[in-house]
Amino acid sequence: MGRLAEDKQIHLNSQVDDITCLIADRNSLLTIIRNLVDNAIKFSPIQGEIKICATPVSDSELEVHVIDNGVGIPQEKIEHIFALQKDKVTKGTSGEKGTGLGLHLVKEMVELNEGSIHVSSTLGEGTTFTISLKNAP
Numbered sequence: 464m465g466r467l468a469e470d471k472q473i474h475l476n477s478q479v480d481d482i483t484c485l486i487a488d489r490n491s492l493l494t495i496i497r498n499l500v501d502n503a504i505k506f507s508p509i510q511g512e513i514k515i516c517a518t519p520v521s522d523s524e525l526e527v528h529v530i531d532n533g534v535g536i537p538q539e540k541i542e543h544i545f546a547l548q549k550d551k552v553t554k555g556t557s558g559e560k561g562t563g564l565g566l567h568l569v570k571e572m573v574e575l576n577e578g579s580i581h582v583s584s585t586l587g588e589g590t591t592f593t594i595s596l597k598n599a600p
Contacts, residue, residue, distance in 0.1 A: 467501075471509050475500070478516035484599035485517075485525050487576040492596075495572050496529070498565045499592050503531035506590070525598040528591055535586040544582060545570040 468475060485492075496515065503513045514530040536544065547567050573580045573594055584590040 468504050468513075471504065471507065471511065473504055473507055473510070474512045476512060476514045478514060479527075480517070483517045483525070485527075486597040486599050487578070491572040491576060495569050495594065496527070498569050499529040499594075502565065503529055503533065503590070506533035507531045508533065519598060520595065521598070522600075523598055525596055527594045527596065530589065530591045532589040535588055536582070536584040536590055537586060538584075541582055541584060545580070 500513060500515065507513060511532050513532075514528070516528050516530070518526045518528065520526050545566050547564070570580055573596075576596060578594055578596040580595075581593045582590060583593070
């Protein structure tokens, strides 16, 4: 993740408080965030920006957002973005390859942690992945 971000001169901006605490398996949460950030780097332009932030929604729920200013995702692809499909190869802004398998696994891991994931995107402006998880009391 770090090398590709450096090569593309992408600014990674974390807006997560040190005291943010949620109920999730640590290893799967790290895998989820790493995959979403890797994808954001892949589809962001040179000198782009990626933000990671956590927002309490209620006393029992927290949202984690991975926001990029990349190429965006066409609306017709969003409805199938988490599905396993043949020939789903996509190329990043610098020719990086992707298969879509990572997003399928991300969705499964989020659901195993009793959470949900949502994506919103605007072509040419960027994409936001939002993960909702239980907030630790």
